[in-house]
Each structure stands twice: as structure tokens, then as C-alpha cells.
Amino acid sequence: MKKLDTEALNKLVGSKWLQDGRDHSGTDCVGLMQLYFTAKGVEGIAPKISEFTQETQDEVIKKIIEVNTIVPLAEIQAEDVLVFKISDELHVGLYLGYGRMLHARKDGKSRISRLTPSWEKYFLFAFWVKDGKIYIPPAGPSAIVAVALVL
Secondary structure: OOOOOOHHHHHHHHOOEEOEEEEEOOOOHHHHHEEEEEHOOEEOOOOHHHHHHHHHHHHHHHHHHHEEEEOOOOOOOOOOEEEEEEEEHHHHHHOOOOEEOEOOOOOOEEEEEEEEEEHHHHEEEEOOOOOOOOEOOOOOOOHHHHHHHHH
């Protein structure tokens, strides 16, 4: 049974948004997931969007499938990472249960948001830790092509 790490969550809420940020001084949505899972002792692999190239696209696809456990919408649980396509950009958030998720938004700081029905139209898939590791795909417009190929 998955158990949310409330101490780690409390430290992450309100983190400043910073593209490719991977620490508490500033983070994007992918870095936020990496910080959470690292705090839980899970090896979080989270490439930066600035490192993403056409050549790395196949590697991203391979790692999403091999490293993670893919979870359909009907089976999501707390601690699953939700993947969304919003305005041709990839966005990820941590499902907290009870229709809420933690995510980092470009317009400010990380926050807990309610997953209203409007979020569902952007939902692609969810994933979970597999064998003590989790691969969080890079966010942004270029990564959407790689993720679309997984589907």
C-alpha cells in the first residue's frame, strides 16, 4: 500500500517555479516529482527539458515503459504521477488522493490543486515506481512527441 510522505509534501508546497530546477530553491513540475520521490528514498530520474533532443526521444519512450508501472485513469492511487498534455506541453503532478494533486506551475509556485473535470480532458496516463525507481519524463513542448509515442 502506498503511503504519502506528508513531511516531504509540506516542504514542497510553495516552491518557486524555475524551468529545469531540481532543488528547493526552484523547481519545475518534473523536478518537484524528483524531489518528492528522492525524499522517500526512491531513485527519481528526471531529465531536464534543456537536455531533451530529437536523439534522446527514443530513450525517453523506452524509459517511460521500462522503468515505470503505467497506471490507467480508473486505477490511479495516491502517489501516482499524473501526465497531462496542456497546450502542446507535457505537465506532471503527484496525485494525492481525494481528487487533488501537487504540481508546479509556470505562473508562480507549486501548489495543491483540485482535479476538476476540466483536468480530465488533458490527462494522458499515470505511472508509479517500479523496482525502487521512477522515470519522470521531461516536461515542455518537445517532450510531448516522445510521450505521444508511448500511447
